[in-house]
Amino acid sequence: MKQFYSNISTQFKSILSSLVEGQKKVAVIGHMRPDGDCIGSTVAMVRLLRSQGVQAIGVNQDVVPDNLKSFLGDTPFITASEFENQDHVAITVDCADVKRIGKAMNELFPKIFLNIDHHISNKNYAQHNIVIGTASATTEILTGLALDLELAIDATSAQALYVGIATDTGQFCYSSTTKETFEMVQSLLECGANPAAAANDLYENESYARIQLIQAFLASLEMHLDNRVCVGTVTDAMYKQTGATIDDADGLVDYARSIKGVEIGVLVEERSGAIKGSLRSKDPKYRVDQIAQVFGGGGHACAAGLNVSDASIETFKPKLLSEITNQLTKIHSA
Amino acid sequence: MKQFYSNISTQFKSILSSLVEGQKKVAVIGHMRPDGDCIGSTVAMVRLLRSQGVQAIGVNQDVVPDNLKSFLGDTPFITASEFENQDHVAITVDCADVKRIGKAMNELFPKIFLNIDHHISNKNYAQHNIVIGTASATTEILTGLALDLELAIDATSAQALYVGIATDTGQFCYSSTTKETFEMVQSLLECGANPAAAANDLYENESYARIQLIQAFLASLEMHLDNRVCVGTVTDAMYKQTGATIDDADGLVDYARSIKGVEIGVLVEERSGAIKGSLRSKDPKYRVDQIAQVFGGGGHACAAGLNVSDASIETFKPKLLSEITNQLTKIHSA
Numbered sequence: 326m327k328q329f330y331s332n333i334s335t336q337f338k339s340i341l342s343s344l345v346e347g348q349k350k351v352a353v354i355g356h357m358r359p360d361g362d363c364i365g366s367t368v369a370m371v372r373l374l375r376s377q378g379v380q381a382i383g384v385n386q387d388v389v390p391d392n393l394k395s396f397l398g399d400t401p402f403i404t405a406s407e408f409e410n411q412d413h414v415a416i417t418v419d420c421a422d423v424k425r426i427g428k429a430m431n432e433l434f435p436k437i438f439l440n441i442d443h444h445i446s447n448k449n450y451a452q453h454n455i456v457i458g459t460a461s462a463t464t465e466i467l468t469g470l471a472l473d474l475e476l477a478i479d480a481t482s483a484q485a486l487y488v489g490i491a492t493d494t495g496q497f498c499y500s501s502t503t504k505e506t507f508e509m510v511q512s513l514l515e516c517g518a519n520p521a522a523a524a525n526d527l528y529e530n531e532s533y534a535r536i537q538l539i540q541a542f543l544a545s546l547e548m549h550l551d552n553r554v555c556v557g558t559v560t561d562a563m564y565k566q567t568g569a570t571i572d573d574a575d576g577l578v579d580y581a582r583s584i585k586g587v588e589i590g591v592l593v594e595e596r597s598g599a600i601k602g603s604l605r606s607k608d609p610k611y612r613v614d615q616i617a618q619v620f621g622g623g624g625h626a627c628a629a630g631l632n633v634s635d636a637s638i639e640t641f642k643p644k645l646l647s648e649i650t651n652q653l654t655k656i657h658s659a
Numbered sequence: 660m661k662q663f664y665s666n667i668s669t670q671f672k673s674i675l676s677s678l679v680e681g682q683k684k685v686a687v688i689g690h691m692r693p694d695g696d697c698i699g700s701t702v703a704m705v706r707l708l709r710s711q712g713v714q715a716i717g718v719n720q721d722v723v724p725d726n727l728k729s730f731l732g733d734t735p736f737i738t739a740s741e742f743e744n745q746d747h748v749a750i751t752v753d754c755a756d757v758k759r760i761g762k763a764m765n766e767l768f769p770k771i772f773l774n775i776d777h778h779i780s781n782k783n784y785a786q787h788n789i790v791i792g793t794a795s796a797t798t799e800i801l802t803g804l805a806l807d808l809e810l811a812i813d814a815t816s817a818q819a820l821y822v823g824i825a826t827d828t829g830q831f832c833y834s835s836t837t838k839e840t841f842e843m844v845q846s847l848l849e850c851g852a853n854p855a856a857a858a859n860d861l862y863e864n865e866s867y868a869r870i871q872l873i874q875a876f877l878a879s880l881e882m883h884l885d886n887r888v889c890v891g892t893v894t895d896a897m898y899k900q901t902g903a904t905i906d907d908a909d910g911l912v913d914y915a916r917s918i919k920g921v922e923i924g925v926l927v928e929e930r931s932g933a934i935k936g937s938l939r940s941k942d943p944k945y946r947v948d949q950i951a952q953v954f955g956g957g958g959h960a961c962a963a964g965l966n967v968s969d970a971s972i973e974t975f976k977p978k979l980l981s982e983i984t985n986q987l988t989k990i991h992s993a
Contacts, residue, residue, distance in 0.1 A: 391919075496830035498858035504848035507841050514838035524832035529941055530919045533886075536877060543874035548867065585725075585864045607863055 329469030329505060333455055337470045340439060340453055344379050344414065351381040352413040354434065356425040358572070359385050361527070364393045365489025366418035366441070366463040368400045369482045373467070376477055384408050386427030390572070392530045396488050396523075398481035405429040414438040419463040423450040441466060443493075461501035464489025468509040480517030487518035492527065538569035542577045542592075554649055555581040556591040558638050571596065578603040589613060589649060593638055600636040602645060604629045610656055619648050663803030663839060667789055671804050674773060674787050678713050678748065685715040686747040688768065690759040692906070693719050695861070698727045699823025700752035700775070700797040702734045703816045707801070710811055718742050720761030724906070726864045730822050730857075732815035739763040748772040753797040757784040775800060777827075795835035798823025802843040814851030821852035826861065872903035876911045876926075882918075888983055889915040890925040892972050905930065912937040923947060923983060927972055934970040936979060938963045944990055953982050 328334065344351060353370045355363035367383040374381035383402035405427065415434040420426055421444035423437060440451035443466055445458035460466045464486045471478050471486075478486070490510060494502045514520070541563045547556050559574050567573075574594055582590030582605040589611055592603040602620065604613035609626035617623055622631025633641060662668065678685060687704045689697035701717040708715035717736035739761065749768040754760055755778035757771060774785035777800055779792035794800045798820045805812050805820075812820070824844060828836045848854070875897045881890050893908050901907075908928055916924025916939040923945055926937040936954065938947035943960035951957055956965025967975060 491831070495858070496832065497825070497854050498830065498862070500855035502854045504845050507845040507848060511838050511841040511845065514841060520831050520836045521834035524829075525941065528832070529917050531917045533882065533918055536880065536914060536918060540874055540877035543870060543877070546870065552867075580870060583863050583865045584867055584870060607859065 326475070328473050329509070330457065330466075330473060333457070334470050334473035336453075337455060338474055341374075341377060341379075341474075344374065345377050349379065350411055350413045351379055351416055351438075352384045352408070352410075352434070353381055353416050353418060354420075354426050354430055355383075355385050355418050356420045357386050357427040359387060359389060359393070361393060361396075361492030362462045362464055362489035363419045364389060364396060365485040365487075365492075366467055367402065368397060368485035369464060369467050369471075369478075369489075370416060370418055370441070371400050371402070372479060372482045372485075373471060373476055376479075382408075382413075384430070386429050392527055393488070395526045396481075396485050398485075400481065400485075405433065408433065410434075416441065417451065418442070418467075419444075421447045423448070459501075459503075461499070461503065461506050462490045462493035464493070465506060465509060468513060469505070472509065472512055478513070478516040483513045483516035483518040484523060487513045487520065488523050488527065491520070491523060496524075532569070532573065534567045534569040535573040537567040538563060538573050539577065539580070541567060542574075543580060546581060548587075549646055550650060550653060552584075552586050553588045553653060554591065554646070555584050555587045555589075556593065556642065556646070557581050558642075559592065559594045560638065561595050561597060578605050581605070582607060588653065591645070591649070593642055593645065595638050598635065598637075600633045600638065600641045602631045602633070602641070604631075604649075611652065612656075613652075616645075616648050616652050620645070660809070662807050663843070664791065664800075664807060667791070668804050668807035670787075671789060672808055675708075675711060675713075675808075678708065679711050683713065684745055684747045685713055685750055685772075686718045686742070686744075686768070687715055687750050687752060688754075688760050688764055689717075689719050689752050690754045691720050691761040693721060693723060693727070695727060695730075695826030696796045696798055696823035697753045698723060698730060699819040699821075699826075700801055701736070702731060702819035703798060703801050703805075703812075703823075704750060704752055704775070705734050705736070706813060706816045706819075707805060707810055710813075716742075716747075718764065720763050726861055727822070729860045730815075730819050732819075734815065734819075739767065742767065744768075750775065751785065752776070752801075753778075755781045757782070793835075793837075795833070795837065795840050796824045796827035798827070799840060799843060802847060803839070806843065806846055812847070812850040817847045817850035817852040818857060821847045821854065822857050822861065825854070825857060830858075866903070866907065868901045868903040869907040871901040872897060872907050873911065873914070875901060876908075877914060880915060882921075883980055884984060884987060886918075886920050887922045887987060888925065888980070889918050889921045889923075890927065890976065890980070891915050892976075893926065893928045894972065895929050895931060912939050915939070916941060922987065925979065925983070927976055927979065929972050932969065932971075934967045934972065934975045936965045936967070936975070938965075945986065946990075947986075950979075950982050950986050954979070 355367045371381045371383045386405045415437045416439040437451035439453045441455045443460040447456040545558045578592035590605045594601040606613045614624045614629040617629035617631040620631040689701045705715045705717045720739045750773040771785035773787045775789045777794040781790040879892045912926035924939045928935040940947045948958045948963040951963035951965040954965040
C-alpha cells in the first residue's frame with residue numbers, strides 16, 4: 326500500500342488515538358470568510374473524527390458562502406455565536422496563523438490542540454502541528470492521511486475533500502498541482518466524489534450582481550506601460566449600482582492578468598475612503614510582493630495585496646503605477 | 660498491468676503493425692477550427708507513429724489557434740495548402756463525421772484508413788474505427804491505448820494529451836470526467852505533462868479584443884421568464900467596435916448559464932444578416948436540443964446551437980423566447 330506521508334500519518338494516528346481514548350469533544354475550526362478548502366477540510370475532519378467515535382463539530386466565525394453550502398451534507402456545523410464550549414479541544418484546518426480563525430473563536434479557544442495546514446508560512450501555533458507546505462490544499466493533506474491510515478472516506482467526505490483540492494488548485498491549474506494530487510483525486514472518485522456535481526454547485530451559482538460587477542470592472546480596464554500592465558478598478562459607486570458585495574470582487578484581477586502580453590494585472594478597489602490593491606503576475610520573477618510591500622502590503626511572488634487608508638483611486642493609482650514601473654525596469658534590466 | 664481498453668488496444672496494435680510493416684506514410688488529420696483535443700490528438704498520434712518508425716505528419720485545413728501553438732513542439736504539422744500527398748494514408752482524430760476535416764482535406768483524402776474519436780454520434784466512416792463514446796476526449800482514448808500497449812510517451816506528447824483532456828472536460832468540470840480520466844492524467848504527469856504550464860498557455864493569452872467583447876456581452880444580458888432564462892447578444896457592431904473575431908464569442912454563453920436560478924443560458928449572435936444561437940442548460944431535462952431543432956439546429960440535451968439566415972436579433976429573439984417558454988412549461992408541468 327502506497328504511503329503519501331508515512332511518518333506524519335503515524336503521528337496523526339497517535340493524535341487520533343489520544344482523542345478517542347481521552348473521550349474528547351472536538352471543535353474543528355477553519356478561517357474567517359471560509360473558502361472551498363476551508364469548508365472541505367472542516368467537513369472531512371469532523372466526519373473522520375466522528376467515524377472514530379469522537380464527538381466532533383465544525384465551527385466557523387462566519388457563515389458558509391452559498392456556493393459551498395451543499396458540501397456540508399449532514400455534517401454538524403455551526404457559527405461561533407451558536408457554539409457552547411463544553412471543554413472542547415480545538416483543531417484548526419487551513420489556518421496559517423491562529424488569528425485567521427477570528428476574534429470570537431480566539432476568545433473561545435485560547436489554546437489549539439492540533440493545527441493542520443498547507444501554507445508554508447504557517448506559524449506552528451498548536452500543541453501538535455501537521456504542516457505540509459508542498460500539498461496543494463489542506464484537503465490534500467487530509468486525503469493523504471486518510472488513505473495512508475485506511476480510514477473510511479464516505480461520499481460526503483470524498484466530495485468535500487475533492488472540492489477543497491479543486492478550488493485551491495484553481496481546477497488543477499496552479500503549479501501546486503502534482504501527480505500525487507491526481508492520484509488522490511482518483512481515490513476520492515472511488516469513494517464517491519463527483520467532479521461535475523461539484524463544478525455545478527461551485528461555478529453555476531453566480532449572483533446577477535456579481536456578473537454586473539464583472540461587467541463594470543472589465544469596462545474600467547486600462548492598459549499601461551506598453552500593454553505590460555492592465556489595471557481595473559472597482560468603485561463604491563459600482564458596488565452600490567450593482568448590489569454586489571466585496572466578496573464578489575474575488576478573482577476579478579485574474580481577468581486583468583489573463584490578457585496576452587500583460588505581465589502584471591492589477592485591481593484597485595475603493596472601500597469607503599480606503600483602498601485595497603491586488604496584484605497578480607504571470608511569472609514569479611516580477612515579485613509583486615515587493616511592490617505591495619512599498620505600501621505596507623505583502624504576499625507571494627505572483628499574488629500580493631495591500632490596504633491603504635485615507636486614499637482615493639485617483640491619488641493612489643499613479644503612485645502604484647510608478648512603483649510597478651520601477652519594479653519592471655529593475656526586472657527587465659537585470 | 661491495468662488495461663483501459665484491452666480488446667481495442669489489441670486491435671490498435673495490429674493496425675499500427677500493418678502501418679509499420681507496409682512502410683506507410685501517414686497524414687494525421689483533425690477537424691476544422693481545431694481545439695485543444697484536436698491539436699492534442701494530432702500531435703500525440705503523429706509522435707506515437709514516428710516513435711514506431713512510421714513517417715507521419717499532422718495536417719489541418721485551418722491554422723492552429725495562438726493559445727495552442729506552443730503544444731505542437733517539434734511535431735511535423737502543416738496546413739492543407741502546404742500538403743503534398745505522396746500516397747499518404749489518412750488517420751482522422753476527434754472527427755465525428757468525415758466532413759469535419761473540411762472540403763480541402765476531403766478532396767485530398769477520399770478514403771480514411773483509421774478514425775479515432777470519442778463522439779457517440781461518430782459515423783464510423785473509415786476502414787478501421789476506434790470510437791469510444793464514454794471517453795472524455797479523443798486524447799483520453801490515445802492515452803489509454805498508449806498506456807495499455809506500453810508505448811513510449813515523450814514529454815511533448817504527454818503535454819499534448821493532457822491539454823486535450825483538460826480542455827475537453829472543461830478543466831475536469833464536465834460529467835465525462837471519470838476516475839479513469841484522473842488515473843490517465845496521473846500517468847501523463849509521470850511522463851512530463853505540466854498542468855500549470857498548460858493552463859498558462861491556454862488561459863493567460865486572451866486578446867484585449869475578447870475581454871472587451873465579454874464586457875459588451877455581459878452588458879447586454881437580460882433576464883426573462885422569472886429569471887429562469889438569461890439571454891445575451893453579440894452584434895455586428897460589437898465585433899466592429901472591439902475588433903474581436905467570431906472565435907472570441909466561444910464560451911460567452913456560459914456566463915449567461917452560470918447565474919444562480921438560471922435554467923437556460925442563451926447567446927444570440929448577429930453575423931452579417933444571419934443569426935447564430937447557442938443554448939446551454941444546467942440540467943439535461945431541459946433538452947435544449949429540442950428547442951434548437953425548431954429552428955433547424957441541434958446538439959445535446961445541455962448544449963445546442965442553431966443558425967438562421969435572413970434574420971435580425973430583434974425579430975429572432977422573441978421567437979426563440981417563445982419556444983423556450985413552451986419547452987419550460989412542458990418540462991415543469993411534466
